[in-house]
Amino acid sequence: MDTTSVPVIELRQVTKTFGRGTAAMQALRGVDLVIQSGEFVAVMGPSGSGKSTCMNILGCLDTPTTGSYLFQGVTVGSLSRDQRAILRRHYLGFIFQGYNLLNRTTALENVELPLIYRGDPVEVRHQRAQEALAAVGLSGWEHHTPGELSGGQQQRVAIARAIVTQPAVLLADEPTGNLDTARSQEIMDILTRLNFDQGITIVMVTHEPDMAAYARRTVHFRDGLVVPEHEIQHEGGA
Ligand SMILES: Nc1ncnc2c1ncn2[C@@H]1O[C@H](COP(=O)(O)OP(=O)(O)OP(=O)(O)O)[C@@H](O)[C@H]1O
Numbered sequence: 001m002d003t004t005s006v007p008v009i010e011l012r013q014v015t016k017t018f019g020r021g022t023a024a025m026q027a028l029r030g031v032d033l034v035i036q037s038g039e040f041v042a043v044m045g046p047s048g049s050g051k052s053t054c055m056n057i058l059g060c061l062d063t064p065t066t067g068s069y070l071f072q073g074v075t076v077g078s079l080s081r082d083q084r085a086i087l088r089r090h091y092l093g094f095i096f097q098g099y100n101l102l103n104r105t106t107a108l109e110n111v112e113l114p115l116i117y118r119g120d121p122v123e124v125r126h127q128r129a130q131e132a133l134a135a136v137g138l139s140g141w142e143h144h145t146p147g148e149l150s151g152g153q154q155q156r157v158a159i160a161r162a163i164v165t166q167p168a169v170l171l172a173d174e175p176t177g178n179l180d181t182a183r184s185q186e187i188m189d190i191l192t193r194l195n196f197d198q199g200i201t202i203v204m205v206t207h208e209p210d211m212a213a214y215a216r217r218t219v220h221f222r223d224g225l226v227v228p229e230h231e232i233q234h235e236g237g238a
């Protein structure tokens with residue numbers, strides 16, 4: 001098989017229902033999505049359209065109700081819990097809007113955390129974490145805690161933590177949602193460089209067209225579905 005043509009990510013008719021019975025809420029209603037290795041994709045769409053639900057499934061933080069998720073051609077649903085943990089720890093990086101850093105822990109220790117989870121030895125952890133912090137322009141800030149860093153710096157620590165495992169795919173859910181324009185552009189420059197220089201596939205949710213413009217393709221969500229390309233062109237005139 002020619003593995004170079006296998007998409008890094010493929011969703012086939014993915015649905016996600018939260019709750020049961022009359023309280024059931026269908027957040028995803030049959031999402032088809034194909035992302036090739038090396039792509040930088042922006043995900044846009046109204047609040048509640050299912051973007052975060054979809055990202056959580058891509059990040060193996062949640063599972064589809066029906067349909068399938070293939071990662072590099074492998075059906076994620078057929079993996080054991082341990083195998084899924086390996087997928088999460090070795091192949092996927094996740095950046096959240098709210099940074100999710102440990103507050104009383106230094107930048108270096110925050111970045112090392114994913115390597116601790118996967119059992120890397122201490123020397124490897126230190127070196128990789130230092131390299132990741134350097135990649136986001138935070139050399140010299142290793143021993144500061146999040147409270148001693150600005151919002152933009154905290155988000156850069158979160159990016160360093162997401163890339164320290166050298167993932168194939170970086171998933172970012174509104175990574176600039178809490179930042180002003182200048183700080184947002186710094187984050188986008190970092191993501192662009194990671195995509196271009198390191199070939200990391202990036203999937204990024206954003207509400208801001210200026211941020212989506214950094215990506216090479218935009219996927220639009222509406223009512224739990226991906227809007228087909230030909231309908232987006234109609235929307236342009238609306
Ligand atoms: N854990 C959950 N339990 C119940 N309902 C949920 C849960 N997570 C999401 N939902 C619902 O699923 C729908 C989609 O939510 P989701 O968070 O994916 O939207 P979104 O596109 O990311 O919106 P936003 O732009 O506001 O972040 C919403 O109606 C939401 O209330």
Ligand SMILES: [Mg+2]
Pocket residue numbers: 051052053173
């Ligand atoms: Mg969301």
